[in-house]
Amino acid sequence: MTRWVISLGALAGIVLAFRRWDHVNTTTVALALLLLILVLAAEWGLRYALVCSVLATACYNFFFLPPIGTFTVADPQNWLTLFAFLATSVIASRLSHRARSEAQQARARQHELEVLFRLSRELLRTENVGDLLHSVPSTIASIVGSRGCAVYLLEGARLFQAGYDHTKEVERPHFQQLAETLPGAHTEGSEIQVPLRTGVRPRGLILITGAVLSTQAAEAIGDLVSVTIDRVQALEKVARNEAAKESERLRNLIIDSITHELRTPLTSIKGSATALLTGDLNDEGRRELLTIIDEESDRLDKLVSEAVEVAQLDTQQVHLTFLRVGLAALVERTRGTCSWVENDHDLRVVVPPDLAIKGDPNFLQKVVCNLLENAAKYSAAGSPITVTGEQKDRTVHLSVADHGVGIDADEQHLIFERFYRARNHGDRISGTGMGLAISRAIVEAHGGELSVLSQPGQGSVFTCAFPAGEEKGRTD
Ligand code: ADP
Numbered sequence: 127m128t129r130w131v132i133s134l135g136a137l138a139g140i141v142l143a144f145r146r147w148d149h150v151n152t153t154t155v156a157l158a159l160l161l162l163i164l165v166l167a168a169e170w171g172l173r174y175a176l177v178c179s180v181l182a183t184a185c186y187n188f189f190f191l192p193p194i195g196t197f198t199v200a201d202p203q204n205w206l207t208l209f210a211f212l213a214t215s216v217i218a219s220r221l222s223h224r225a226r227s228e229a230q231q232a233r234a235r236q237h238e239l240e241v242l243f244r245l246s247r248e249l250l251r252t253e254n255v256g257d258l259l260h261s262v263p264s265t266i267a268s269i270v271g272s273r274g275c276a277v278y279l280l281e282g283a284r285l286f287q288a289g290y291d292h293t294k295e296v297e298r299p300h301f302q303q304l305a306e307t308l309p310g311a312h313t314e315g316s317e318i319q320v321p322l323r324t325g326v327r328p329r330g331l332i333l334i335t336g337a338v339l340s341t342q343a344a345e346a347i348g349d350l351v352s353v354t355i356d357r358v359q360a361l362e363k364v365a366r367n368e369a370a371k372e373s374e375r376l377r378n379l380i381i382d383s384i385t386h387e388l389r390t391p392l393t394s395i396k397g398s399a400t401a402l403l404t405g406d407l408n409d410e411g412r413r414e415l416l417t418i419i420d421e422e423s424d425r426l427d428k429l430v431s432e433a434v435e436v437a438q439l440d441t442q443q444v445h446l447t448f449l450r451v452g453l454a455a456l457v458e459r460t461r462g463t464c465s466w467v468e469n470d471h472d473l474r475v476v477v478p479p480d481l482a483i484k485g486d487p488n489f490l491q492k493v494v495c496n497l498l499e500n501a502a503k504y505s506a507a508g509s510p511i512t513v514t515g516e517q518k519d520r521t522v523h524l525s526v527a528d529h530g531v532g533i534d535a536d537e538q539h540l541i542f543e544r545f546y547r548a549r550n551h552g553d554r555i556s557g558t559g560m561g562l563a564i565s566r567a568i569v570e571a572h573g574g575e576l577s578v579l580s581q582p583g584q585g586s587v588f589t590c591a592f593p594a595g596e597e598k599g600r601t602d
Contacts, residue, residue: 477515505530
């Protein structure tokens with residue numbers, strides 16, 4: 127209404143202003159009226175401009191073309207002027223209106239493109255289906271500027287929503303039918319309904335309330351969400367497969383290690399028993415052989431318990447229980463389990479008390495124990511062994527350094543392979559060549575890396591690099 131009053135008022139104003147002016151040039155009047163019509167078409171649309179064109183033509187004729195004060199036109203040339211004025215104002219109005227609506231459309235399209243771009247960026251950030259589905263409604267609502275958004279999935283009849291105060295729950299029964307039958311994006315009142323599909327099969331529904339979106343943009347949002355769900359599901363599947371492979375590898379390593387270790391005590395027991403049966407031994411010799419049998423059967427018993435544990439792991443896969451593990455406490459506990467290392471060597475521990483990682487304390491203890499025993503085995507008695515812990519940026523390092531025999535450069539990467547033993551140590555020092563392979567598998571299952579720096583004759587430093595997380599929660 128206001129726009130009509132202003133438009134007609136402006137027209138009347140121009141006519142009155144020129145009427146008061148003596149000897150006014152009719153061309154000036156026509157141009158002034160035309161200018162008003164163009165402004166109206168560009169700013170408020172075609173309706174105002176067309177009505178004003180007709181009224182302006184009538185006023186122009188009545189007030190400015192002789193005979194003035196009548197609608198009669200005396201000079202035939204003035205008919206032409208009048209017609210030219212009307213035609214120009216109508217055509218100009220249409221052109222200016224078209225330019226205005228095209229500019230509006232271009233702005234709307236640009237806005238929708240920006241919306242789709244921002245949405246795709248937001249959706250790409252998530253790599254977990256649960257998080258994705260919970261965050262999608264609020265992400266869409268905030269990016270398209272809607273009052274509320276709901277995502278309904280046919281699989282499990284799940285509903286995720288943002289901005290509705292859960293009022294959509296009551297409509298849930300209606301969603302399944304809608305998701306299965308809706309052919310494309312559809313606007314119902316202030317609500318845009320978008321079908322979600324996997325290929326051609328219906329997958330669910332998106333509802334967006336209180337936003338202005340073209341059908342294409344709404345359907346593009348549906349496709350984007352559907353593709354993102356597929357992508358995240360595929361990522362999760364890959365991660366699950368990788369975890370399963372990692373567990374499988376770890377389990378195989380442990381089985382190999384145990385089979386290998388079973389041979390050593392069995393050989394000793396067999397040898398001692400044969401000597402007892404066949405040999406002519408005095409009491410002391412017999413006692414010595416019986417002690418060997420006793421100790422080795424204890425070792426066998428331990429190995430068999432481990433084999434049973436592995437058999438259980440075999441059916442259920444290796445399961446790591448992740449807790450907050452304080453490294454100083456871990457090293458302290460490990461010292462207790464392999465105390466012979468300390469008896470033979472000068473063990474120094476430099477680990478800050480608050481340094482911690484997320485991991486399975488039992489598996490980590492196996493790694494530290496193996497590194498400490500190796501450091502002791504492959505260095506001269508009495509030489510120092512240093513355990514150091516430190517955090518560098520987002521990585522926590524735990525190193526075991528010795529001043530032992532060291533490892534040749536060409537063998538440094540091979541010692542992590544199963545059963546590999548360095549050429550120089552193989553015969554002199556007992557071992558299975560399994561410890562480092564198991565340790566590396568455990569460290570990698572924690573998302574870390576086990577590496578070595580070594581110089582023959584000088585010593586070796588084995589370092590476990592673990593990702594530093596936010597170690598909240600239960601401490602081991
Ligand atoms: P094992 O010690 O039972 O032979 P490991 O897998 O623990 O098996 O180690 C593999 C090989 O790596 C060892 O045989 C040894 O040659 C070499 N090695 C491991 N730790 C050290 C070390 N601290 N210093 C020198 N050589 C080492």
